[in-house]
Amino acid sequence: MIRSFFRLLSLLALVAAIFAGTLDSIQSVASSSVVVTSLGNHWQNLDVVSLAMAEAAFAHYIHADAWRWAIAPVLSQPAFAVFLVLALLFWMIGYRRPRFAGRFSA
Known part of the structure; x- marks a missing residue:
């Protein structure tokens, strides 16, 4: 399953x-x-609010710089x-x- x-x-x-x-x-x-x-542009065109909420959740629950280190490079890829x-x-x-x-x- x-x-x-x-x-x-x-x-x-x-x-x-x-x-x-x-x-x-x-x-x-x-x-x-x-x-x-890029994936970030697609996400931003789809829903800006969810992108901001995801960034805030990463900053609050994981680390303030985790978004910049881990997620931002992925969002800049095609x-x-x-x-x-x-x-x-x-x-x-x-x-x-x-x-x-x-x-x-x-």
């Missing part, structure tokens, strides 16, 4: 990566230059790349090895 949950998370992260990559490619074609939007890495990690967690059939199996 846990593996299925991680496979579902992997699928959702892959869909988000495809969506972010599609948006970037549409913007690139429209502007005739390469456009790569959104499609971050979601692709998350999809890969979730897939690896939820991966099930094929069963060994044995020496005398047909």
Whole structure:
């Protein structure tokens, strides 16, 4: 059941990566230059309030500089790349090895 949950998370992260990559490619074609939007810009365009709340929660519960050290570098990366890495990690967690059939199996 846990593996299925991680496979579902992997699928959702892959869909988000495809969506972010599609948006970037549409913007690139429209502007005739390469456009790569960072995860922070996508989050800011989606909901500014939740971004500020997440930053305040990190400052309050973890450390005041934890956002700048750990999260800000991730938010500056391209959104499609971050979601692709998350999809890969979730897939690896939820991966099930094929069963060994044995020496005398047909």
